[in-house]
Amino acid sequence: MRVARLFGTAFSLSLRRALAYRTNLFFDAVLAFVDLTASVATIGLVFTQTGLLAGWTAGQMLAFTGTYALITGLRAAFLDPSLADFAQQIRDGRLDAYLLRPANSVVLATCTRHAPLALVQSLLGVGVIIVGLRELGRVPSPAAVTGWALLTLIGLLIGWATSVGLAALAFWAPRLSLGVLHGAAWQTGRYPVDIYGRWLRRLLTFAFPVAAITTWPAQSLTRGPGPGVLLTAILLGGVFTAATLLLWQLGVRRYTGATS
Amino acid sequence: MNRILRLVRLEIWRQVIGWSGAWWFIVTLVLGQAVAPLLGLFVWRQVPGAGPQIGSYYLAVIGVALLTASFENHTFAQAIYNGGIAAALLRPQPAVIGPLGENLAIRLWMFVLGIPLLAVVGFATGVNFTPLAVLAAVPALVLAAVLHFLFVWSLAMAAFWTERVHAVVAFGTVLVFLLGGSAAPNALLPDPLRTIAQVLPFRSMLGFPAELATGSLSSADAAAGYTVAVLWTVVLAGCAVGAWRLGIRRYSTVGA
Numbered sequence: 001m002r003v004a005r006l007f008g009t010a011f012s013l014s015l016r017r018a019l020a021y022r023t024n025l026f027f028d029a030v031l032a033f034v035d036l037t038a039s040v041a042t043i044g045l046v047f048t049q050t051g052l053l054a055g056w057t058a059g060q061m062l063a064f065t066g067t068y069a070l071i072t073g074l075r076a077a078f079l080d081p082s083l084a085d086f087a088q089q090i091r092d093g094r095l096d097a098y099l100l101r102p103a104n105s106v107v108l109a110t111c112t113r114h115a116p117l118a119l120v121q122s123l124l125g126v127g128v129i130i131v132g133l134r135e136l137g138r139v140p141s142p143a144a145v146t147g148w149a150l151l152t153l154i155g156l157l158i159g160w161a162t163s164v165g166l167a168a169l170a171f172w173a174p175r176l177s178l179g180v181l182h183g184a185a186w187q188t189g190r191y192p193v194d195i196y197g198r199w200l201r202r203l204l205t206f207a208f209p210v211a212a213i214t215t216w217p218a219q220s221l222t223r224g225p226g227p228g229v230l231l232t233a234i235l236l237g238g239v240f241t242a243a244t245l246l247l248w249q250l251g252v253r254r255y256t257g258a259t260s
Numbered sequence: 261m262n263r264i265l266r267l268v269r270l271e272i273w274r275q276v277i278g279w280s281g282a283w284w285f286i287v288t289l290v291l292g293q294a295v296a297p298l299l300g301l302f303v304w305r306q307v308p309g310a311g312p313q314i315g316s317y318y319l320a321v322i323g324v325a326l327l328t329a330s331f332e333n334h335t336f337a338q339a340i341y342n343g344g345i346a347a348a349l350l351r352p353q354p355a356v357i358g359p360l361g362e363n364l365a366i367r368l369w370m371f372v373l374g375i376p377l378l379a380v381v382g383f384a385t386g387v388n389f390t391p392l393a394v395l396a397a398v399p400a401l402v403l404a405a406v407l408h409f410l411f412v413w414s415l416a417m418a419a420f421w422t423e424r425v426h427a428v429v430a431f432g433t434v435l436v437f438l439l440g441g442s443a444a445p446n447a448l449l450p451d452p453l454r455t456i457a458q459v460l461p462f463r464s465m466l467g468f469p470a471e472l473a474t475g476s477l478s479s480a481d482a483a484a485g486y487t488v489a490v491l492w493t494v495v496l497a498g499c500a501v502g503a504w505r506l507g508i509r510r511y512s513t514v515g516a
Contacts, residue, residue, distance in 0.1 A: 027424040042443040180288040184295040
């Protein structure tokens, strides 16, 4: 509860700061729109040549792209601002400020700086999901929507765990900056894992599980929920979160601060 | 002219040495640059109508992307924001030498460190290039490198007017992705989008050299592509000079 209050306060502060710069809001909204339009246009291009992409129809792909935009927007709004200069914070000792505060240090250091304007992308993503469902011509069942929401949350949790896990490596190698690498790996979630070969598909399911982040939520929404998929996602979410928390604790133990 | 070339060579060497300490970061840049064409490859391999040359085409696109990568929104624009460009303005040499040297050094490192990736993709997709076609693509590759630098450098000069230079450059990147041949090869675009893409500069920055390397263009199409590339190089060079002159008039450094 205390963490939720902290999170809410941090978001409120970030929102007030962001709204003070209206031109930036305009730029971010236009960019989010252009980016999503490019994704949708790419799918449109593919479907001018084929009726099915690795078993996914045009409507299903739109719902998928909307889900990807929704999760990417949430990540950009709530995780990226804190993690952008995480290695730098370790190098110059600014991490001390989080460790000294009477709250959970991993939450403080990894998700209390926000970029609320990035949520424009998530809102547009929801719009694309609705367009995709209209294209499919059917209303998803309550179970499908619940499965989608749950899997999206788990996907976000896995996204947080992988981002923080990679960033935490900076405790051992402070000059290591893997943000670009994580961004590149995240891009593989732009399409369902079914388009990749067998080995890559396994890698993207268990090693860097973009399957759980984007494919499974969209699959649940457009084809109905599968208990096996839900169980695997929960398991993956638990394992990745536990591993990241362990890595964080080991890293913090190793961290010596700016002046010690 | 000789003096300028010597200065450019020196700047490239200085930057090559400077960036050698960040090889791990350059590896991540290579992956970041290659991921869009790689995704294109995976997607279009699922489409039966894409043709057998799709693997070769996207391998060439990855190579072109590595050799034409431009990050002036991170390098040059940041020098505008933090006042670092003031030092370049005081030197008795054209200010473009700094960003140009850094750009070429980064491209060199990216290509060298990207060779293993190109080899893996080439091996996995079973590519097929003829030496003559690759040779015909070399001038187009040089034009693509010049064009992409001029394009991103011009957009990065938006930093003279706004703090949102990344958004401005990202918009340009989306256009290159969509119409340049990364989202789909030009031949697979529906009309009239294909014709529009052929006359805009974005295909010349990425897809055109790759199409030439795979030998998928007729002589007439190749000549038309070269004409478009040369024309846009002249236009974008004019834009870059214009933006620089306007921007530098507006620029006031820390303490000025």
